[in-house]
Amino acid sequence: MSEDPEPPRNPWWRLNPARIVLLIMGALLALYIASALLGGLGNYQALREASDAAKATSAN
Secondary structure, eight states: OOOOOOOOOOGGGOOOHHHHHHHHHHHHHHHHHHHHHHTHHHHHHHHHHHHHHHHHHHHO
16 A cells, blocks of 8 residues: 655745744834834833822922
């Protein structure tokens, strides 16, 4: 008996250097968009300073 031939692999799922670069760029883009939607670090610092100022004003 002979072995069954292996079916051809789907070339769309193979990772080559170009696809790896595209995956990395996509992940960085998603991270950048999420950071922008959440306000980024600058807005967080401004919010924290405003909160500290409000606490200091209400304590006096």
